[in-house]
Structures are given as C-alpha cells and as structure tokens.
Amino acid sequence: MNARQPSPGPTFSPDSHVEGFLDLIARLPDGAWQIAGWVRRTAQTANTPVEVVVLCHGQELARARADLFREDLVVPGRADGHHGFDILIPDETTPIAEASAFDVLILPERAPLPRAAHLLVPTSLAIRGAVDVVGRDRLAGWLVNETDLTRRLGISVMVDGSLQHRVMANQSRPDLRNIGLGDGRYGFDVLLNPPLSADSDHVVSLICAENGENLPGSPFHVPATRRFNESFRSHVRQTLGSIASGQQREQAIDFLMGLADSLRQQQGRDDARETATRQHQLARRKGTANLAPSPFRVLFIDDRAPDPTRDAGSSALLSHMQAARALGYEPSFIASVTMPTGSVVRELEKLGITCWCAPTYPTVESLLRTQSNAFDAIVFHRLSNASRYLALASLYMPGARLVSSVADLASLRLERQSVVENRPELRTAAAQEKVREHMAAWASHATITHSPVEADLLGTAVPTASIHVVPWHIPLAPAPRPFADRSGIAFVAHYGHAPNLDAAKWLVEDILPHLRNHAPEAEILLVGSAMPDSIMRMNEIPGVQVLGHVADLAELLRSVRLTIAPLRFGAGIKGKVLESWAVGLPCVATPVAVEGLHLSDELKTAVVAGAAGLARVAADFYRNRDKADAIGEAGREYIRIHQSEATVCAALGRALGLGPRALLGHPHRQTTE
Numbered sequence: 001m002n003a004r005q006p007s008p009g010p011t012f013s014p015d016s017h018v019e020g021f022l023d024l025i026a027r028l029p030d031g032a033w034q035i036a037g038w039v040r041r042t043a044q045t046a047n048t049p050v051e052v053v054v055l056c057h058g059q060e061l062a063r064a065r066a067d068l069f070r071e072d073l074v075v076p077g078r079a080d081g082h083h084g085f086d087i088l089i090p091d092e093t094t095p096i097a098e099a100s101a102f103d104v105l106i107l108p109e110r111a112p113l114p115r116a117a118h119l120l121v122p123t124s125l126a127i128r129g130a131v132d133v134v135g136r137d138r139l140a141g142w143l144v145n146e147t148d149l150t151r152r153l154g155i156s157v158m159v160d161g162s163l164q165h166r167v168m169a170n171q172s173r174p175d176l177r178n179i180g181l182g183d184g185r186y187g188f189d190v191l192l193n194p195p196l197s198a199d200s201d202h203v204v205s206l207i208c209a210e211n212g213e214n215l216p217g218s219p220f221h222v223p224a225t226r227r228f229n230e231s232f233r234s235h236v237r238q239t240l241g242s243i244a245s246g247q248q249r250e251q252a253i254d255f256l257m258g259l260a261d262s263l264r265q266q267q268g269r270d271d272a273r274e275t276a277t278r279q280h281q282l283a284r285r286k287g288t289a290n291l292a293p294s295p296f297r298v299l300f301i302d303d304r305a306p307d308p309t310r311d312a313g314s315s316a317l318l319s320h321m322q323a324a325r326a327l328g329y330e331p332s333f334i335a336s337v338t339m340p341t342g343s344v345v346r347e348l349e350k351l352g353i354t355c356w357c358a359p360t361y362p363t364v365e366s367l368l369r370t371q372s373n374a375f376d377a378i379v380f381h382r383l384s385n386a387s388r389y390l391a392l393a394s395l396y397m398p399g400a401r402l403v404s405s406v407a408d409l410a411s412l413r414l415e416r417q418s419v420v421e422n423r424p425e426l427r428t429a430a431a432q433e434k435v436r437e438h439m440a441a442w443a444s445h446a447t448i449t450h451s452p453v454e455a456d457l458l459g460t461a462v463p464t465a466s467i468h469v470v471p472w473h474i475p476l477a478p479a480p481r482p483f484a485d486r487s488g489i490a491f492v493a494h495y496g497h498a499p500n501l502d503a504a505k506w507l508v509e510d511i512l513p514h515l516r517n518h519a520p521e522a523e524i525l526l527v528g529s530a531m532p533d534s535i536m537r538m539n540e541i542p543g544v545q546v547l548g549h550v551a552d553l554a555e556l557l558r559s560v561r562l563t564i565a566p567l568r569f570g571a572g573i574k575g576k577v578l579e580s581w582a583v584g585l586p587c588v589a590t591p592v593a594v595e596g597l598h599l600s601d602e603l604k605t606a607v608v609a610g611a612a613g614l615a616r617v618a619a620d621f622y623r624n625r626d627k628a629d630a631i632g633e634a635g636r637e638y639i640r641i642h643q644s645e646a647t648v649c650a651a652l653g654r655a656l657g658l659g660p661r662a663l664l665g666h667p668h669r670q671t672t673e
Contacts, residue, residue, distance in 0.1 A: 017043050018050070018106060020066075020083070021116045025099040031091030038073055039066045039106055039113055040083040047080050051107040054087055057154070058166030062087050063107075100210045101154060103166055110162035125211045127153065129169070129186075134204065134220045137195035142176060142186045143169040143208060143215060149182035154209030157190055158219075160202055165190050166209065200224050267360050268370025297374060298329045298656065301364055301389060302381035305333070305340035305348065305355070309553065310529060311494045312472075312575025313407040316450065317381050318351075319472035320405070323645070323652045325352050329377070332356060336364050336385055364389055368396040377401040377656050379448070383410065383433075386440040394443075401657050404440045405448040405470075408572025409457065411437055416569035416592070417498060434461075441465040446655045450573040451596030468655035471573070474643040476636060477583045480558045483625040488525045488545070488560040489515075489618055492553065492576045496530035499570035507566045508538050510611040511618075516543065518619030525560065527553070554583065562586040562621050562628060565593035566614055573597065578643060581635025586628050588618045598642065602634040 020039030028034055039050045049067035053060055068084035104113040129143035143153050157165035169188040177184025196202050205219040243249050300321055306314035324331040332354035339362075340348075345355040361367040368389070378393050378400050380386035386404040393402055411434035418426035438461050441447045446466045449455045455467045480486060491507055493500035504526060515522055522543075526535060529549045539546035550556050557563070563580040565587055573596050580587040588606050599607070606621070608614045621628045641647075 017041055018109075018111065020050075020106075020113055022104050022113045022119065023116045025102050025115075025119060027099075033089040033091075033102070034086070035089060035102060035104065036084070036086040037066075037104060037113060037116075038070060038084045040073070040079055047082065049082065052085055052113065053105050053107055054089065055103040055105065055163075055166055056089075057101050057168060058103075061089050101166075103156070103163060103209075105163055110164070112156070112158075112163045125208075127208050127211070127213060129208075129215050131206055131215050131217050131220070134222070136198065136222065137192050139188075139190040139192065139204065139206065141188060141206070141215065142173055143188065144176070144181055144186040145210075152185070155188050155190070155215075156205075156207040156209045158203075158205035158207060159192075159196065164192070196222055198224060264360055264366060264370050268367075268372075268374075271356075271360075272371040272374030295328060295330045296376040298324050298331050298377040298379060299367075299375045300324075300331060300333045300379045300381060301336055301385045302333070303384065304335045304338040305344045309549070311497070312573070312578075313382065315474070315575055316405075316407065316472035319474075319648055320379065320448075320470065320652055321353050322351060323473070323649045324656070326645070326649050327653050327656070327658065329656070330354070334361060334364055334367050336388065365392055368392055372396045373399060375400050377403060379403045379405055380440075380444075381405045382407055383437060383440055386444065387436055390440065390443050401445045402443075403446045403448060403655055404444040406437065406440075406454065406458075408451070408570070409433075409437060409449075409454045410571070412454065412457070413499065413569060413571040416571070417502075420502070420569045438462050441467070446657070448652075448655050451571075453596045454571065468651060470651040470655055471643050471648055473645050473648045474578050474582050474639050476639060477554045477579075478558060479584050480560075480632070483561065483628065486559055486561045487521075488523045489622065490525040490527050490557065490560045490563045491566070492557075492563060492579070493528045494530055495528055495532065495535055499567050500528070501532070501535070502568055503566045504535055504538075506568060506611070507564065508541060508544055511564075511566055511615050512541075512543060514612045514615030515619060518616055519622050522561075522619065522622050524564075527556065553579070557583045557585055560585070562588060562618065564614065564618055565589040566611075567593040571595075578639065581632075582639045582643075584632035584636045586621045586631035587635065588614055588621065590614070597638070600634055600638070602631060603638065606631055
C-alpha cells in the first residue's frame with residue numbers, strides 16, 4: 001500500500017483559485033480501493049468544502065465532499081484543515097483496473113486533481129503514438145509503451161482544462177501490427193457527445209494517463225467556425241480576381257478543388273451520421289448503453305426527380321420511396337441526369353424523403369464516395385442506372401443490399417416493336433438490351449419488376465436471380481360525374497414513349513373510322529406530355545381533340561365516359577389503365593396493354609385485339625351506362641386489392657430483404673397477395 005504523505009502547496013495554475021493533491025490510491029486486502037487526498041479553494045471561501053468525483057477508466061464511481069479534518073492542512077487565519085477526503089470503492093463496483101486508471105475531478109470545473117509525486121509513473125516510460133483525427137465530434141489515434149508491448153496505456157482527454165474522457169488505448173489497429181508493434185491493439189477512438197461548440201475556441205489535450213505526457217501535437221487548438229458571410233465572399237473574389245498569371249490560376253484552381261473535396265468529405269460524414277453510427281457500434285460492442293437502433297437507410301437513384309404527371313415510372317418510384325419510409329427506412333433520392341429544382345427538393349422533403357443534389361453531391365459517384373458504407377440498401381430505378389452504378393455501389397457500399405428496379409423489359413418492348421413496324425434492326429437493339437437486363441439481375445441482390453409476366457421471363461433467363469413483383473400504390477380517386485354529364489373517350493399517355501406514339505396514330509387512323517360507324521357523337525381526346533407535331537396536327541381531324549398536358553388529370557378523367565389504351569406493342573404495367581380504374585372508368589384495351597394484370601371476368605370484357613373490335617366495345621360502353629358503371633366498379637375493386645399501400649409495403653419489404661418477422665411487426669403487414 002502507498003503511504004499517505006502531506007503535500008502542501010498550490011498545484012494548479014496561479015489563476016485557478018484551487019490547490020490540492022491526490023495522495024493515496026491503494027488496493028486493500030479485500031479487493032476494494034481506497035482513494036484519498038485533499039483540495040481547497042484559495043479565495044475567501046477556502047473553508048467551504050469542495051466536491052470531488054472519482055473516475056475509473058472515465059466511468060464515475062463515487063462522489064464526496066472534501067471536508068475531513070487533517071492537521072497538516074491547517075493554515076492559521078486562512079484554512080481550518082477540513083479539506084481532506086477518503087473514499088472507499090467496493091471491489092464489486094470497480095472495473096478491472098490498476099492505480100493509474102483512477103482520476104479524481106474537482107466539481108463543478110471537472111478539473112483533474114494532481115497526483116502527489118510518489119504516485120506518478122516515472123517519466124522514463126517509453127511511449128510512442130500519434131493523433132490521427134482531431135474534430136469537433138471525434139478524436140482518434142494510438143499510443144504504445146515500447147518497453148512493454150503487452151501493457152495498455154490510458155488516454156486522458158482534456159477540453160478547456162476539464163477532463164472529459166478517459167479511455168484505454170486498446171482498440172485493434174492492424175496497421176500497427178503489420179509494422180511489428182506487438183498485437184496492434186493500441187488504438188483509441190473517442191466520440192465527443194455533445195460535440196465541441198462551433199461558437200467558441202477550444203483547447204483539446206490528449207495526455208498519457210500513466211506519466212502525464214502530451215501525445216504528439218497535443219494540445220490542439222480548435223478554432224471557432226467563422227461565419228461565411230458576404231464580406232468573406234467579397235474578400236475571396238478580390239483575391240482570386242487579382243491573380244495575373246496562368247500558373248497562379250492553376251495553383252488557385254488546384255487549391256480550391258482540394259478545399260471543395262475536403263468540404264464534401266466533411267459534409268458526407270455529417271450526412272451519413274458517422275458519429276452516431278460509431279456510437280451505436282461502440283455501445284453494442286460494450287453492452288453498456290441502451291441506445292435505440294439507428295434506422296435503416298435506403299437510397300433511390302433515378303434519371304430525374306419523380307413527377308407522377310409525367311409517367312408511370314415516376315409514380316412507381318414515389319410510391320416505393322413512401323413505402324420504404326412506412327417500413328421504417330429513411331429514404332433518400334439522387335438524380336443521375338437532371339438535377340431537381342429547389343421546389344422539387346422541398347416537395348420531396350415534405351414527404352420525409354431526403355434529396356441529395358449539387359453543390360455538395362453533383363454526381364451519384366460523389367454521393368457514394370463521400371457517404372461510403374452509409375446506406376443499408378440502394379434501389380436503382382430503371383436499367384440505365386443499374387448499369388451505370390451497380391459496380392460503384394459494390395465498391396463504396398459493400399454491405400448494402402443492391403436492388404434493380406425494372407420499369408419494363410426494354411428488350412421485350414423492342415422485340416414487339418420490330419414485329420409491328422417490320423424493323424429488323426430493332427431485333428439487334430433488343431438483344432443488346434436483353435444482355436444488360438440479365439447482367440443487372442445477376443449482379444443485384446434483388447430485382448423488382450411490376451409485371452409477373454416479366455418476372456417469369458427474367459427468372460427463367462437468370463435462375464440465380466431473386467425476382468420480386470412489386471406494384472405501386474394508386475389511391476382511389478373521386479368517382480366520375482353522372483354518366484349523362486360526361487362525354488369523350490380519352491387516350492392518356494407520355495408521347496415520348498414509342499408504344500404510345502404508335503397507339504395514338506393507330507387510334508386516329510384505324511380505330512376512329514370504325515368508331516364513327518357505331519357512335520358518331522363520340523370524340524377522341526388525346527391527353528399527355530411530350531407531343532410531337534404529328535400528334536398536335538391531329539387536332540385538325542374531325543372527332544379528335546388534342547389537349548396535351550393537363551394540370552389536373554383526375555378531374556379530366558371524371559369528365560369523360562371511358563378511356564382507351566390501343567397499344568400494339570410495349571412491356572410492363574400500364575399506368576394509364578390503372579389510373580382509369582382508380583377513378584371508376586372503363587378502359588378499353590388491347591391484350592398487351594393489360595399484360596401482367598390479374599383481370600376479373602368482368603374486366604376481361606373490355607380487352608379486344610383488333611381495331612374494329614376496340615371501336616365496337618368502346619361504343620358499347622360509351623352508350624350503355626349500366627355496362628360502363630359495372631366495369632368502372634370492377635376496376636376500382638382491382639385497385640383496392642392489388643395497388644393498396646399494404647400490398648406495396650409487403651412486396652417491397654421482401655425485395656429489401658425484410659423477413660416475415662419484420663413484416664409482421666409492421667402496420668401494413670396485411671396483404672391480399
């Protein structure tokens with residue numbers, strides 16, 4: 001046992017107004033520890049007892065008032081001697097430790113009480129180390145005793161003179177082992193929670209607890225964050241504007257690019273919540289904290305931000321992002337081709353979807369690189385994005401589940417187009433697309449398709465692929481107006497899509513003449529975006545109205561008697577059909593337009609192959625209210641069952657790898673599949 005020795009005299013800086021020593025750290029025969037010493041203030045309140053706290057490896061064990069009488073501490077006229085403390089720490093409450101693991105702090109300052117000379121480890125201890133990371137929320141590095149590689153050293157973290165953390169440098173560092181430093185378990189990684197305030201300067205000291213020596217570079221000065229204001233911007237502009245030579249400009253560009261990359265890395269760490277993730281990992285490893293699990297994060301990638309008024313693919317993407325959020329994920333989105341506007345970003349954020357974009361993330365690769373390992377799943381919407389980014393995602397997110405979402409099989413669509421339009425060259429393009437589709441399905445952990453027909457084709461071609469049929473949610477719209485108040489047959493489409501352009505021409509040139517024979521009063525309404533001149537000129541044809549894009553499609557659908565989907569080729573599930581059913585309208589369609597839909601017998605009566613048959617059935621529904629209402633209600637029933645939020649959530653959960661137990665705990669677990 002160490003003998004207690006009086007150690008009078010101030011031990012702090014002259015302006016600290018505190019003096020004292022830690023005199024005794026002793027292991028008792030019964031396994032308990034005895035911690036003793038003294039502390040008092042030097043101001044007029046010297047006889048007011050000071051409170052102290054005992055830490056072991058940074059964990060608080062006990063508190064006490066330094067009010068025990070010690071005759072050696074009496075200073076006539078100034079101190080009455082009631083300044084001692086003697087604390088007994090039971091063995092069962094003490095972590096496995098040695099004397100150097102203990103600290104005594106003065107409260108409320110949390111300033112460490114110095115040890116008496118006989119308690120100090122000789123300064124000849126051969127320490128070697130480095131500080132690799134100094135940030136507002138994290139400190140990391142390593143420390144080793146080269147004279148005894150089996151001994152682990154302690155690190156005291158001082159912030160502005162107060163002891164904030166005490167850790168052992170015992171984390172695995174393979175890089176140290178590889179250079180011959182013992183087993184390499186000399187690392188430390190300290191998470192500052194809360195982080196250092198950005199409003200003031202800080203001094204951070206990393207000290208070897210055994211001998212009181214600072215680690216290399218310590219203490220570190222962490223300056224306050226300066227405001228990025230117009231004055232600063234003006235200064236930078238003037239400085240850069242004064243550069244005269246090409247060499248200096250090149251140096252300036254290199255410097256600014258380096259700074260921009262550094263800022264992106266910092267922002268990426270913040271956006272990825274790197275500190276919180278490390279805290280959870282550390283808590284799980286130690287089993288000492290009851291932290292709630294971090295939500296899973298899923299990233300969606302598409303060419304541009306979803307716009308449900310543009311195409312069915314956008315509706316599907318938006319629905320899947322909302323379903324992921326309902327499943328407990330944190331969904332986020334980045335556009336690979338066209339950056340979203342500020343208003344679009346705000347609309348997505350209102351739905352709880354984070355939108356990554358320039359200037360921090362100007363490309364998909366910049367996001368994957370700076371937020372490496374931050375996502376649990378990545379969904380590539382459309383084959384083009386799967387082809388571009390699957391390999392990059394595997395590199396930067398090796399632990400993420402990679403999911404390819406196929407809007408439709410382009411190879412199937414091109415093959416059918418080549419037959420309808422008698423264009424052999426499209427068969428070559430179809431074969432190339434098929435290879436890309438199969439490679440994406442093979443390289444992904446899961447592949448999403450909306451059509452069971454296409455799921456079967458992919459599954460047959462790539463037997464090892466995990467194929468999931470995932471619909472998208474379509475809400476039921478208000479019922480249409482009374483039958484007598486409605487008129488017109490609408491064809492709704494995105495006319496930049498080849499099957500829709502062909503369908504519009506077939507409708508006007510071949511189907512409309514037959515329709516005039518059965519229902520001459522019926523008018524064709526062409527509705528949608530991206531109309532070429534060839535479609536716009538159809539407005540001159542009797543019985544045809546070219547409306548183009550309409551702001552409120554649901555209201556337009558409520559005003560017509562039925563819709564028509566005269567597709568001669570194509571692939572995937574057709575949003576135009578489902579949207580008609582959601583309103584309660586009949587949709588007269590070709591077989592390819594309803595491929596992949598599980599039709600009731602009633603809905604099948606609206607499916608016809610030829611131009612004459614389409615015209616005849618359309619005229620029948622146009623004039624017969626009872627038939628139209630029955631088909632409309634059958635369509636609404638289909639939407640209720642197959643396009644519900646519950647069905648989408650369950651199907652998407654399986655594609656994202658959620659097992660039955662996880663889905664059972666979800667409010668949308670009931671499914672009709």
